[in-house]
Amino acid sequence: MKRTERPLWATSANLPGQSAPRLFSEIKPEVIDACDLVIKTRRLLTGRASAVVDVRGREPVTLRESTLSHEDILRIWKSG
Numbered sequence: 001m002k003r004t005e006r007p008l009w010a011t012s013a014n015l016p017g018q019s020a021p022r023l024f025s026e027i028k029p030e031v032i033d034a035c036d037l038v039i040k041t042r043r044l045l046t047g048r049a050s051a052v053v054d055v056r057g058r059e060p061v062t063l064r065e066s067t068l069s070h071e072d073i074l075r076i077w078k079s080g
Contacts, residue, residue, distance in 0.1 A: 013027045014020045021027050024040050032038050052064040053073055060077050062070040 013031055015028060015031060018028075024042075027038075051062060051066040051068045051073065054061040054063055055077075060073055062073055068076075
């Protein structure tokens with residue numbers, strides 16, 4: 001985080017093992033409370049959880065795919 005000098009943001013608003021919300025009102029209070037900033041929108045959310053990637057090793061390990069496939073993640077990793 002310090003090297004990028006940019007904030008971290010995430011699209012997921014669900015707890016592990018729970019389905020991703022489609023409406024802001026479906027976001028659990030504990031998720032909102034854990035965030036420094038939450039932007040309320042009237043748009044329909046995707047209802048799909050984000051990808052989870054372990055980047056601690058030499059190559060990324062995709063733990064959960066989403067709209068990004070493992071191949072997409074590898075391509076991004078190698079270009080970065």
